[in-house]
Amino acid sequence: MPVITCIDDLKRRYRRRVPRMFYDYAESGSWTEQTFRENVTDFAEIRLRQKIAVDMTGRSTATEMIGQPVAMPVALAPVGLTGMQNADGEIKAARAAEAFGVPFTLSTMSICSIEDVAAHTSKPFWFQIYTLNDDTFNRAIIGRAKAAGCSALVITVDLQVLGQRHKDLKNGLSAPPKLTIPTMLNLATKWAWGIEMLQTKRRFFGNIVGHVEGVSDPSSLSAWTAEKFDPALNWDKIRKLMDMWGGKVILKGILDVEDAEKAAAIGADAIVVSNHGGRQLDGALSSIRMLPAIAAAVGGRTEVWMDGGIRSGQDVLKALALGAKGVMIGRAFVYGLGAMGEAGVMKALQVIHKELDVSMALCGETKAGSLGRHNVLLPADFLDRYR
Numbered sequence: 001m002p003v004i005t006c007i008d009d010l011k012r013r014y015r016r017r018v019p020r021m022f023y024d025y026a027e028s029g030s031w032t033e034q035t036f037r038e039n040v041t042d043f044a045e046i047r048l049r050q051k052i053a054v055d056m057t058g059r060s061t062a063t064e065m066i067g068q069p070v071a072m073p074v075a076l077a078p079v080g081l082t083g084m085q086n087a088d089g090e091i092k093a094a095r096a097a098e099a100f101g102v103p104f105t106l107s108t109m110s111i112c113s114i115e116d117v118a119a120h121t122s123k124p125f126w127f128q129i130y131t132l133n134d135d136t137f138n139r140a141i142i143g144r145a146k147a148a149g150c151s152a153l154v155i156t157v158d159l160q161v162l163g164q165r166h167k168d169l170k171n172g173l174s175a176p177p178k179l180t181i182p183t184m185l186n187l188a189t190k191w192a193w194g195i196e197m198l199q200t201k202r203r204f205f206g207n208i209v210g211h212v213e214g215v216s217d218p219s220s221l222s223a224w225t226a227e228k229f230d231p232a233l234n235w236d237k238i239r240k241l242m243d244m245w246g247g248k249v250i251l252k253g254i255l256d257v258e259d260a261e262k263a264a265a266i267g268a269d270a271i272v273v274s275n276h277g278g279r280q281l282d283g284a285l286s287s288i289r290m291l292p293a294i295a296a297a298v299g300g301r302t303e304v305w306m307d308g309g310i311r312s313g314q315d316v317l318k319a320l321a322l323g324a325k326g327v328m329i330g331r332a333f334v335y336g337l338g339a340m341g342e343a344g345v346m347k348a349l350q351v352i353h354k355e356l357d358v359s360m361a362l363c364g365e366t367k368a369g370s371l372g373r374h375n376v377l378l379p380a381d382f383l384d385r386y387r
């Protein structure tokens with residue numbers, strides 16, 4: 001096993017191992033990528049407050065997310081096409097999350113199906129729904145998630161239309177990849193990825209191919225979203241989905257105090273302050289910058305989590321200090337998965353956990369649940385630079 005000390009080490013190995021098309025798919029944001037970049041760089045504006053001579057023994061990062069015990073308040077975010085980053089990727093990531101003791105969220109746009117992931121794990125995972133303009137499908141997939149024992153439904157509310165990522169269009173992103181000459185030349189340099197991929201049958205959108213008809217190109221994410229995602233989603237429909245599910249619900253993709261108020265009012269168990277990893281509205285503020293106001297407004301009524309830009313345990317600490325009760329990570333675990341499969345996701349979690357634990361100690365804190373505004377120093381205008 002190579003010496004991996006940080007998430008960037010995993011990212012470098014990931015870049016070498018995975019075909020360009022899928023690396024670019026993960027490592028990009030929409031349009032100019034401003035929001036994608038600022039999700040990361042805004043964390044650097046926040047500084048940690050060092051404390052000394054505090055008893056640091058008996059530390060614990062363990063807390064709860066929607067009442068579920070977690071080894072640290074970090075859940076794996078839903079990531080489409082995870083099974084293209086590494087063969088059977090969703091199963092591998094779910095198994096690593098289970099072994100580590102954090103929640104895994106399966107995307108609607110996954111390669112491995114809900115049933116497949118359930119068959120290869122022993123604890124309940126969460127299911128993320130993208131609502132299609134097809135009620136029969138929505139009802140059926142919710143039924144399948146229930147039958148598979150999923151313990152929460154994550155409803156993604158920020159993708160009624162798809163933000164454009166230039167690289168995906170230029171690369172002709174599809175699952176499985178179409179064998180054009182540039183793709184074949186690139187695949188020839190990714191033989192370890194290819195050998196594993198040839199050994200699995202899971203190379204299509206496992207939750208939807210065969211369950212929905214009438215898409216012009218079933219291998220294309222953009223065709224699915226353009227033709228089948230529901231551009232008419234509204235709060236009534238969200239409420240109906242919550243009723244259909246009847247269990248714990250997390251609304252993901254809230255970036256505005258007014259929307260957070262509505263989410264709390266309809267009874268979401270948690271909301272995720274998120275801009276979809278900078279993949280939707282380019283020019284929106286970073287999640288970490290929007291978090292404090294949203295946490296202050298609704299944190300007493302619903303659990304407020306955030307995602308976007310988390311690449312270290314220090315980032316997790318900063319988010320918890322600014323009011324999040326938990327966070328989700330997307331790319332950080334994808335880098336690990338692409339680099340080294342299940343062991344790489346485990347490594348990503350271990351890296352983040354160690355960084356969180358040691359940083360907590362150096363901030364004079366022994367419990368993740370006690371982190372707060374007192375642990376960070378902010379530029380004078382951090383909270384109100386943009387109004």
Ligand SMILES: Cc1cc2nc3c(=O)[nH]c(=O)nc-3n(C[C@H](O)[C@H](O)[C@H](O)COP(=O)(O)O)c2cc1C
Binds near residue numbers: 079107
């Ligand atoms: C490659 C990729 C695919 C994604 N697919 C989905 C998805 O299928 N459903 C969803 O709700 N969010 C999806 N997201 C957004 C993530 O759930 C999460 O909000 C985002 O990755 C957080 O930012 P981070 O990657 O900087 O941690 C995706 C993100 C990436 C990078």
